[in-house]
Amino acid sequence: MTNENKRPRLVLTLGDPAGIGPEVILKALADPEVTQNCDLTVVGNKNLITITYENISKNIDNDLILANPADLSIIDLPAGEIVTGVGNAASGAASFAYMEYAISQTLAGEFDGIVTGPIAKSAWKAAGYNYPGQTELLAARAGFNISKDRFGMLFVAQSPFTGWTLRTLLATTHIPLCQVPNTLTPELLTKKLDLLVECLENDFGLKNWRIVISGLNPHSGEMGQLGTEEIDWLIPWLESQRQKHHAKNSLNQLEGPIPPDTMWVKPGLAWYGNGEVKNPADAYLALYHDQGLIPVKLMAFDRAVNTTIGLPYVRTSPDHGTAFDIAGKGIADATSMKAAIQLAVELVKHQVKRKHLDHKISP
Secondary structure (H helix, E strand, C coil): CCCCCCCCEEEEECCCCCCCHHHHHHHHCCCHHHHCCCEEEEEECHHHHHHHHHHHHHHCCCCCCCCCHHHCCEEECCCCCCECCECCHHHHHHHHHHHHHHHHHHHCCCCCEEEECCCCHHHHHHCCCCCCCHHHHHHHHCCCCCCCCCCEEEEEEECCCCCCEEEEEECCCCCCHHHHHHHCCHHHHHHHHHHHHHHHHHHCCCCCCEEEEECCCHHHHCCCCCCCHHHHHHHHHHHHHHHHHHHHCCCCEEEEEECCCCCCHHHHHHHHCCCCCCCCCCEEEECCHHHHHHHHHHHHCCCCEEEEECCCCEEEEECCCCCHHHCCCCCCCCHHHHHHHHHHHHHHHHHHHHHHHHHHHCC
8 A cells, every 4th residue: 555545455364263253353344433444355264254154143142243244355265174162273274374375465565464363373283383473473474583583562452441552562472481581682672672662653653752661570670689680781771772762852761670560550540540640651561471461461351452563564463362162152352353453554554654754755
């Protein structure tokens, strides 16, 4: 998409077809507020999508509104023997194939962004695909060196209570907890922080920002009594970053390292609106997976969006799993899928606007 007035072209992967992906996509695409601002193409198995539609429409006594598969643009890819609610090698192979197609076509310029349905990592592994998650596959197919290049998992959610936007970037993602201290380095955090700053400025239009960075240890090490990483390198690194970013814009602020157990108090108040919060941060940098995602999912489990920043295109995803236990029952919540589509539209439009401005001011 090169024209600011054109509708973003998004491809939606079905995710694991044995999970709730087909259901939440049908629910999300039934909402005109979701579909009116973009052109959407679903990549999956049309027969499975139709079966999901018919089963929920006929067998579940409720007032659910679902998009009719006959009215959708669907890239029909084959799937093996899929059993609803059971993730296995067949469902893993299918969800991997959907991702491969979406990535290749987006890199070829057919789409402006990808919205990915939830997958089961165990099903991918059963199918012979040893990727830690969709983020790493996206990076690999974009030609990135997973251990060296700048990409990251940013979680975004807007509070239904206050309208405040929570943004949380993970410094490390799908690795065992015991590997976190050795994986974290000043070089890695510099890449993640620079990426987050670029995202805030370019994708969200925030020229003056405030970012809070977590400590690693309880009480941020308590002056070396509970761990020395903060004293050894995290605090010196953060001071150097303050100087670097302050020199570019004196209004930009970096705070930290904030003790991990108290860093989320202000975001919680800003989210729920049950206390006056002055100047909540524009983004939070968590140092490992659960440090960031436990509070995010506590506040915004049904509406947070995972977006991979640093890729050559937009990618978003609902922040929930395959939920095999409720697949096909008509009770899956599509709020996060709707939010993922709407955020993808917003991000694509920001990127197009930025490129248009860059073109106008270039000599």
